[in-house]
Amino acid sequence: MAEWIKSIAPYLYTYRAKFFAACSATFQMFYKAGLIAFVIGLCFGILLVITKKGGIRQNAVIYQVTNLVINVFRSIPFIILLIFLIPLTRAVVGTAINVKGAILPLVFGTVPFYSRQVEVALSGVEEGKIEAARSMGSGTLGLIFRVYLHEALPDLIRVTTVTAISLIGLTTMAGAVGAGGIGSFAINYGQNQNHSDIVNVCVIVLLAVTFVLQSIGNSLSKRTTNRSLFQVRRGNGGTEI
């Protein structure tokens, strides 16, 4: 195996330790920023849907402010955002470099996009279902959890997949703040030193990750259409939300 790799990608083999470190850095940025962005984006998406005109908790002020903030951050290119946020990152996490310093900008780069996607997914839930649930006495939380999130689950999985893939893309830029990762490895050890095998392998790794994410997303989304994700059989009683 090692011999084989050595023969087709000699420089990668030489820098294999750096390569694994790069993969690990990308992975850490991905899951840490991803988890945080997932939670925050979901909350913002829900907030947008319930506060918009005709929403279940219509509130023009909250909606407009959230909307504006999202639009502003969405229109800043990530590489600029990365630099722009350095002071804030330093204030919040103590450092603006390394993986640690990249998480916050990644979250800022992902949340606006994800919130919009969540908003669109939730808006796909028919008005009539909300109306029926209200007629059965569901309050705001009940409507969010038992109707919006429940009915939109396949779409939510779809948009989460898209966002996850775009997040992988963003992590490759995080090298700009010295966070390492596959992107900066490909530039520093591949492109800059003219080692094309390193660039090629980085491309293949990213493609593979994208492919795997997309497949998982597709399959989950398909399986949850008309089905419960975690089949809780026969009503799980009692809890009033």
Add this chain to the structure above:
Amino acid sequence: MIEVKNLRKTFHLKSGDVVALDGVSFSIEDGTVYGVIGYSGAGKSSLVRCMNLLEIPDEGTISIGDYQGIEARNGVPYYQGKPMTARQQNQMRRGIGMIFQHFNLLERSTVYDNIAYPLKYTGRSKAEISSRVCELLELVDLRDKIDAFPSQLSGGQKQRVAIARALAASPKILLSDEATSALDPDATESILTLLKDLNRKLGITIVIITHEMAVIKTIADRVAVMEDGKIVEEGTVYDIFSDPQATITRRFIASASPLGKIDKMIERNSSLTQVKPGEVLVKTTFLKDCVGEHILTTMAQRFHIDLNIILANVEYLHGNPLGGTIGILSGPQENLEAGIRFLEENHVRTEVLKDGRVD
């Protein structure tokens, strides 16, 4: 008893204000089926949606179920002198079932989970929920569909699930907004039969909104006719059908009855409606207490009148004849007059549509 007094609701749109409810009042006896009919935009949906506070009326009072004397002022509902909290409103809605034109089932939930939805608000245990769902499925005759998803059901079956879901928490009132409008005639009939059964068996008060006269005729006890946010006419179904007062009510009835065609026929001067000198084209309408069609034969024989029936439509509603005929009477002038008087005396309203006697 459900009581609604002076309900008002205006929607403020960019294009101007739309008055959906313009002072609506009515009351509904417990255990009856109350129909509300009107053309599109009359305000029917707004009315039912105000009744369970899905829409908050601007003004007016509502007494429904356990909540007597809810009073709306400036779009805020008050109960016992205090503004109603969101919790109180939810609580109130749980006591009122509602079904819709498009069923509005949760597509990602099975029939079981759809019906169990409101039961989670009743504090029942898992086992109790399960047995209640089975009971409801029995009631709507869908036992074998317990694990099906809505997408696997026909329209009629979906509406049955929706009915089971609406009744799950045992409300005493069911609001139905065009529940049969998206169904074919067979499914419509079976749903209406089911609703009537539920009304009889469980004593549930049903408020049924529709734009179809046939629906009212099939299951309602009383009916209110709505136009432009107002109730223009109200009464027992028989009274409204046999003796409509408002123009819009007449239009509804004419559209539902073949007798309505006569106006067009006269307009087109159809050969069937030609009267010779001395003849009259009359429309007879059977009123309550009338013995039925054979009164016409009796009249023809007794007064030696020739009766040529062009159109006839008679049906029986709660055992009373309803409908009438359109025909040409010919005979000696004084016999015609006596015959018409005879009909009037026997609860048959007679209108002369075309008179050949004056020529």
